[in-house]
Amino acid sequence: MPYGKKSTGTELLAGRWCFAGQTVDVGAHGHPFSVSMPSERYAGWIHDFDWLFDLLTAQGGAAKAGQLAVQWADLFAGGNSFVFAPDRLARRGLNWGRALSALPDPTGQLAARYAGQMRALRRALSRVSPGLPMLRAQAALVIFGARLNDKAETVLARALDGLDEEITGQILADGGHISRSPMATLDALEILMGTDAVLQAAGLEGSRALGRAIDRLMPMVATLRHTDGAMAVFHGGHEGDPDRVSALLRGRDGGESDPQPFAYGPHTGYHRLDAGESVVLIDTQSVAPRPYDLDAHLAPLAMEISTSEGRLLVNCGWHPAAAPDWRRPVRASAAHSTLTLADRSPGEILEDGFMADALGAVVAEDSGIVRARLKEQSSGIWLESSHDGYKDAHGLVHRRRLFVGEDGGDIRGEDSLFVPMGDAPLSRDPVPFALRFHFHPDVRVSLAQDLSSALLVQNGRSGWRFRTDGGPLAVEPSVYLAGGARPVRCQQLVISGNALGDGDGQGRDNRVRWSLRRLRGRST
Incomplete structure (x- = not known):
């Protein structure tokens, strides 16, 4: 099962839907789909179903998640431009596809609604944004092909070809994502590992490109990870959840040892200076090529x-x-x-x-x-x-x-x-x-009177002198x-x-x- 946070899942099961500092309380028997949303960003989180795997970690969460998916589909069967925006459709389709086998569906309603979402995604595919959204879309279609009972081989083969094309264009030879974002590299790993897991569970083989991409991505994620277990924050990235990073790096076989980081990713462009108790990461490349530069930062040698x-x-x-x-x-x-x-x-x-x-x-x-x-x-x-x-x-x-x-x-x-x-x-x-x-923020800085040195206290314990x-x-x-x-x-x-x-x-x-x-x- 994909990584989810149990504490968040427990809150969702109780009807408290919290995201980005905003909360909607619908009660244990309610749902958030027909209430007023506090912001467009919050609404995007709801309709993307990015909360799905958190809910699945809670006891009784699977039944609730299946019920919510059917309720959502009943309310939005007619669609609208926000809910059925191509990038959102790709994200939701991937989340549904990966979770489908964990959701109870005695009447087949959920499977039918999932198939409808995938047909809509296929029609909107040309309008999905380049980069991770398109990688998600192609991965979602591969998972859909793996879950079909009829004509599966044709649908799956076409979807795998589309995914291979995206892998070739987006995953660099050293395992980094073409955007040069550490978080995008982690997200790409999760997308491809999730796709591979569904294929394996169905007794199907993915392409060689899919397996090779996962093998390259894992050590690059390790390279771009800090000592706290979370990710470096270059080019639009954020720290992320260290437990999620660790879960992905344990790999498909759930191994206990993480892949070894590189000292240098020649294509992604980061150097990692790993010595004793310290890790230094430095950006030694220019920005990503268009159209993957929407999150690029203008800060070489940061x-x-x-x-x-x-x-x-x-x-x-x-x-x-x-x-x-x-x-x-x-x-x-x-x-x-x-x-x-x-x-x-x-x-x-x-x-x-x-x-x-x-x-x-x-x-x-x-x-x-x-x-x-x-x-x-x-x-x-x-x-x-x-x-x-x-x-x-x-x-x-x-x-x-x-x-x-x-x-x-x-x-x-x-x-x-x-x-x-x-x-x-x-x-x-x-x-x-x-x-x-x-x-x-955990570092306190005190400037010396000579204005040429400062004392740094890290987490209230460890001291450093800057000169x-x-x-x-x-x-x-x-x-x-x-x-x-x-x-x-x-x-x-x-x-x-x-x-x-x-x-x-x-x-x-x-x-x-x-x-x-x-x-x-x-x-x-």
Whole structure:
């Protein structure tokens, strides 16, 4: 059975439908389909049936879930543009298909209504959005083909061909999703594992592409997971539920050992510096290609750090249940632990106009070429990376050098801006920059009087010392959105300066060195 949360299922069974901080109480014998919805987003959650597997974890939840599915179908048999939107139809169809064998259906009503949903999905297939929605749609049709008793081979073969095409286009050779989102990679794994499980239960074989994709996705999910068991929050991703991540990584055979992470995903573009008690993840690639860039962030060389105590350094992140007004600000470089030059991101997102109306908030100009080189030594791990996203506007390249000591308690970095060798400076005028370090809400930041160091206390227990030779160093408010629907206040350290337009990256104006060192012993 797909992963569900029992505590949420118990609440649903009691009639309390809670999502994104909004609650509708219909009582134990009611249903939420004919009551006033508090928001469009909440209504989407209801009609997507994303709550289905939570309900199935509760005692008596299967009978209630089957009853609700039939009630929903009776109320919305005529359909409307919201309920039968192609992407919603794909999501609901996948959820119904995966859960069908667990739902009581003595009269056959549920099976008939499921078949009707799948016929509607087949008619709407050309209008499903690219990316995960289309992967869900094709997976849903494969499951439908597996559940048919007549003409199953023809329907299933056609559906498997469609799924294989999506797998080829969306799952990269190293196992990452083409959007470069860690959460999309996890979602893709769940979609394909769920599809494979239904095929196996029916005594059917999926394609070779399906099996290979699952085998590639699992270690990439492990690569993009932090020490707390949840996911990194690059490119529209959020933390997710660590129990869900663990359940998926246990795989089809329910094994106890997780797949081993990579040090580098050459196609997905993330480096993982795993040393002792610490994990450093850094984005070393530009944005995803269109049409998979709707959630792309303009923040090359952004990084996150987690330790044995949990998350330390973060990006602001995003959550699908968060207020939409936050969506575009968190896609900017300033919402990430990286450098911002002249108060602008490297690249540009379509904000408005007829092109934005037609294409959505896609990336109009990408964040440039990103390069990286990893070197492991007995003393620790070195990574040198750079991007030229500011080169056209300012003639400068951003280079980030990182060192992580063998035990993970010594992390050092150097960020510099330089004119590439052989290029003429575009200007000799200084350009303002800000180097930002966003810290998780569980981290308390205290700035020292010298304005060049700060004390970090993680979870009230573990202490770290941040130092820099740049400056001035300042503590500023930040916000973390990747943990849930509500933004959470946190803090960031900001190093400000003015880089010379003709600098070589070696002088103090164009180079900032910094370090994070664990303080041994208890800190409060």
